[in-house]
Amino acid sequence: MGIKERKERQKTEMRESILDASLKLFTEEGYENVTMRKIADKIEYSVGTLYLYFKDKGEIFFELHSRGFAEFYNKQLSIQHIKDPIERLKAHGEAYIRFAMEFPEYYDLMFISRVPAKEIEKFEHWEEGERTYEILKLNIRQAMEAGYFKGVDLEVAAFSLWSFVHGIASLSIRGRLKMIPEQYLQFLISGALQFISKLY
Amino acid sequence: MGIKERKERQKTEMRESILDASLKLFTEEGYENVTMRKIADKIEYSVGTLYLYFKDKGEIFFELHSRGFAEFYNKQLSIQHIKDPIERLKAHGEAYIRFAMEFPEYYDLMFISRVPAKEIEKFEHWEEGERTYEILKLNIRQAMEAGYFKGVDLEVAAFSLWSFVHGIASLSIRGRLKMIPEQYLQFLISGALQFISKLY
DNA sequence: ATTATTAAATAAACAACGTTTAGTATTTAA
DNA sequence: TTAAATACTAAACGTTGTTTATTTAATAAT
Structure with a gap:
């Protein structure tokens, strides 16, 4: 029954990937110049996906x-x-x-x-x-x-x-x-x- | 021929009124939370009018x-x-x-x-x-x-x-x-x- | 194996933003 | 009284963060 474990792992990997991309963008362009669409682009997912992992843009920052x-x-x-x-x-x-x-x-x-x-x-x-x-x-x-x-x-x-x-x-x-x-x-x-x- | 003078006076009065309202709003809510629509509302003019007196939001700030x-x-x-x-x-x-x-x-x-x-x-x-x-x-x-x-x-x-x-x-x-x-x-x-x- | 259920991802839409445009009143000059 | 100029506005544009309805994929149950 490693499915649950794998899913959890994938979930945290996704979160990490979003945080990674966000941090890079934030430091390059500053918080307010980074849009959710830019972050989504960077990780090659749709915008909506971000909201499955974070409540909002502020939560990513926090x-x-x-x-x-x-x-x-x-x-x-x-x-x-x-x-x-x-x-x-x-x-x-x-x-x-x-x-x-x-x-x-x-x-x-x-x-x-x-x-x-x-x-x-x-x-x-x-x-x-x-x-x-x-x-x-x-x-x-x-x-x-x-x-x-x-x-x-x-x-x-x-x-x-x-x-x-x-x-x-x-x-x-x-x-x-x-x-x-x-x-x-x-x-x-x-x-x-x-x-x-x-x-x- | 005081018409020109009066018009100029009115123009500066309008600018003052916009600046007054903006400063109050900026103080209360902070620059980024103040919208052009809020400023327009406060002085009871339309949004577009603001742009007749100031190039953009940043110029009001400056x-x-x-x-x-x-x-x-x-x-x-x-x-x-x-x-x-x-x-x-x-x-x-x-x-x-x-x-x-x-x-x-x-x-x-x-x-x-x-x-x-x-x-x-x-x-x-x-x-x-x-x-x-x-x-x-x-x-x-x-x-x-x-x-x-x-x-x-x-x-x-x-x-x-x-x-x-x-x-x-x-x-x-x-x-x-x-x-x-x-x-x-x-x-x-x-x-x-x-x-x-x-x-x- | 097939079907039903759940989860993951997306496309499209929403409301609010700064700004622009096209058009309407109003005032001034002729 | 009419023409020109000025002041103003309503509506729209392009982007933003966020939400929705829907589709796609993965898992579980039959």
Whole structure:
């Protein structure tokens, strides 16, 4: 009786195939420039088929979003082995920006897009988000214990550093730095990260 | 022969009326959720009429965007009388945040909203934006001449400070700080501004 | 093997969008 | 009073996300 198993396998394969195609299209052309028809074309099925596997376009995005957060979380964990708390904090900032640049569509959904009124409660108990914020606070606390951030409130420091990297990421993703040549922008960003690290 | 004058007056009144209605709708529902039909409904004219006064939806957006910038520019000028460059720089940051909080709809249009693809090249020679950015750089330069920001690149400093205040503003406006009680958020923001001022 | 049942996929349609067109009022000039 | 110009609108176009009715294919039952 392997039929059921095979069917299930085929179903998840189909879902994967849709998500694959969607992610490629989203990153190439941006969420709103990707139509359901384009996705269907890419996987060589009809449009209606997409709706057998996903409730709507938003669900495709949200599934990718969850995967994005997993990726984000891992990226943050991957620098936790660094011993020196200051070096770790620097790497943390870099990892944050790198994620935003590599997966702008994910980043946009996670931190920039308007949250539809209906989905707002998903952000109220936003486990995935808070989990990563806790890593930041942990890193700052350990830097404090090592003698840095003298006389600074932990919450203020965390909020400030988050705002800072988010500022860079969101200005870039939403096209407000378009006038800056790519290479010079790279210089500015790494310069800014170095600049802010004087606060430590 | 006041006919021509009257017609011109009526034409600008109509434009104003369209812009008024659009700004209200954009603020309430966000650019992409506002349809040309909704705007037309609000001013009680047909959809086609909108296209007699504006080339397309993006042009309405851009006109509002420009006005937001005028308001913004004035707010920045209003603190230029402060003599001490450091005090002026602090006031600059505060004025920036205050503008964002007082006119979130304009701030959103100016720095957060997705720019309609067609209008993107307008950001390449973005006079209004650069004019305000020049004020920031001027203030930093004068602080440098007064002995602050030792060994820091001017462009890097300007970019960093902008990213920082934009980070705060955009996280707040796009609801990513909803979990923080209003009063505590005020504490965090002023704390963050104080924190960053250690860089001077 | 044939038939009935279920599942998978599609073609066609729907409503809503930004935009354009062709035509109707209204105002101005002759 | 008529002709020309202007202001406006109704209806349509092409695309969008989504739903439907229908067909095709695979499985189960007889």
